[in-house]
Every structure is written in structure tokens, then in C-alpha cells.
Amino acid sequence: MENQGNSPITEIATIFQEIQTTQSVEPLIGKTVEELQALLGSTDKLTRFEPELAQLTGEIKDEDAANVVFQALFAPHLQEHEGESPLPEVAALFTAIQASNSGQPLIGKTVEELQALIGTDTPVEQPTLTGKVEYGTVCMANSGPSTNGSQFFIVTNTDGASWLNGKHTVFGKVIEGMDVALAIQEVETEAGDKPVDDVQILRVSIERI
Template sequence: MKKLFVYSLGIVLFFGSCEDKKKQSETDVEVQKENKNDSEQNIKIDSAKTDYPEITNDNVVSFLTEYGKENPETKVLVTTRFGDIELELYEDTPLHRANFIYLVKQHYFDETFFHRVVPNFIIQAGNSDLVSTQKKRAELGKEYLLPAEIVPGRIHEYGTVSGAKEYRENPDNRTAPYEFFIFLGPKSSTTHLNGKYTIFGKVTKGMDVVEEISKVKADDGDWPLNNIYISAKVIE
């Protein structure tokens, strides 16, 4: 498996995530552009099944606004081999909350990875180099982006959850919908993040798991040498 986006990336769909490396001047979390060839690509995973329309940039706001009214949940459990991470989603970032709940209920995150890990900075999830991930994105909406919902005064702090984004040609700081990152670095590392990435939730339990994941061995692109699969479910 080898290389993908911080934004991911990977065949993966292609992928979106936190820009390539804190080491590289810590400028932006960008969706890493593709890909790693995983020997596990032959694993067959059911793609997302949905009766909802494909999400596009034209219908994203109306669709998620309506979906959010019908699905008001704010708590999600992310499971990994290292343990569980509980997330609380903010209601004042309604499109991001609704999008995340939608993806969880469509089982998008199941069999994706924490695909980027940077100690004392971030861990990013929602991508993989499995064909199934690309297929899910194609079915749910392969090109849509979320309008930024940046709340004045809200900054990246230990345990905040933010949406990854396309770095290039994205002056409106729109979020790539399929990847998110959990921040654990010092506030001094947030200069290029605050006001540019939508913070839509926080970890309420499991930061010890986040810390452990952040320290696993990774390649030069911050991709863990051993895949860290995740699954997610709504808990409240």
C-alpha cells in the first residue's frame, strides 16, 4: 500500500484529506491525491447502498439540510483495533453534521482507514486504497464538496474533529466530504488550520486511542505501514 492523500487519497477515491505533512511547512491539510496499491484490494466489500440521490454541488445544501432535519443525531462511535473513539458533532455546523451522519448510516466509513498519522499533530481517516472505497464514493457522490461552516472564534484544540479539504483552487475553503481529522498537536501548530478548516465536532472519549494511533509506524507519506481499519455507527 503506498501513497495517498492526506486528503487522501488513494485509489481510494480519490481522494481527499489533510495536506501532506506537517513536516512540509505545515501549511494545509489537503486531500492527498491517490494512491496506494494494496495487496488487500481483492477483499470484496459491499459498496454503499442508498435510495437517496447522488449528492452533487448543486443539491448538496438542500439535500443535507433536509436530511439533517430528519436525522438529528450528534454522537458517533468509531471503532478500531486499538479501541473505540466517541465523537460528538456540533449542531452549529449543520451541513457537516448531517453529512457525517449520512455517511455513517450509509456505511461509508466501514472498511476505510486512518490513513494518515502524524505524532503530536493529527490523525486522518476516511480513505483507503481498496477498490470498494472508490466505488462507494462514486455511488454516493464523487465530486461534491461541503460549503465551509467556520464558526468565528472556534479553533483547533486537543481532540477537535475537522473536515479535510482540497487545498488547490479552493478559496472558499470547502470541505472534501469523505475525510476527517482529529487534532492533537499544540496550538502553535494551528496557524494554517484555524479559519480555513471547518471544525464540526470533538472527541468525548478515546483520546488515549487517538494518541496510540498517532504513534504507529508510517511511511514517508504518513501512511501507516499496517492498515488501521475503522467502522462507525451512530450511538445517539
């Protein structure tokens, strides 16, 4: 970003070209963090995000919890039996899940009941919500699970968008210049909500707080 996409450091420019060519981060594999920091002249510390997990027990109250239970308990069982459970009650539940195309049939049941039904003591763990979709937050756009891309949005609703909690990754928050985001949403648009006159990001400052 600082060099507008063209690194003046030959080694970095070469690596970036390889990343673009392969459309992956494969060219970084095998290198060390320290080696790349030295190339960039950077002393920034790198941290790996580890999701906080909470054990899910008791009644399954919503579809998000139902999906977590399905992945933790049903998916391994069905994989072991090539998609067809030998347990009539489990098979019936799986048929209902397929018919509704949702985890709805599991809502109202308890985790312990399903563990006993399948015959497993595998714990069911659900990621805790660490970032809420609030006013001014910068979130990753998607069109459903596993579809995150390069698009993002800034929340301009003063009450936030709680209905998106857990569905969109929150990776930042506007701490200065929110008036710019508010002005962008007022520009004239055409089909597909595309601005009539292009709106471009010329400069962004990112701060760790």
C-alpha cells in the first residue's frame, strides 16, 4: 500500500509477482517470518488469531448452534458410515435435515441427547463472538458461508447491524473520517447500486489499537 502496489525492494517485488502468478501464498511457504521482516525492514510483531471456543451443552436453541452440533456430531458419524447411518433415529434426523436444508430439526433437542443417540462423548465447541457488527465497523462482505472475498463494507446504521453478528468477519473500525463513509452512501447510483461517478479509495491509514 505504501508503495502503491510496486515494491522498490527487488526480492519483495519478485515474491509478490509469484504470489500473483500462482494466485496463492505458496511462494511464502518455507520462508521465515524473520527473513521477510528483514527484507521489509519491519519490526512489527505478527500474531495468529486463535478463536475462543465455548463448550455447547443443553438445549439447542437456534440454527447456528444446530449447525455446529451437526458438524461436530453428525458429520463424522455419517462420514464413517458413508453417508447412511445404521441408527434409525439418526438416519431419520439426517433425512429431515436434508429435506429442510437446515439444522432446524435439531432445534429443541439437547446436545447430550444427540451425543447419547450417536454414541459419542465428543464435546461440541462453538466459537465465541469476538467482534460485533456495530456502527463504524469494517466487515468482510460475503454471500454465504465460505465465500469471503476481497470486498468489505462499513456499517453506517447508527444502531449497528446485530442481525449480521457471527455472519461477517469484523476486522476493523473507523476511528476517524466516518463523515466520508456517510457521504459515500449518499452519492447517486445506477443499476446494481453502482455509483454514477466512480468513488475511489485514495489513501487509508490503519492503526492497531
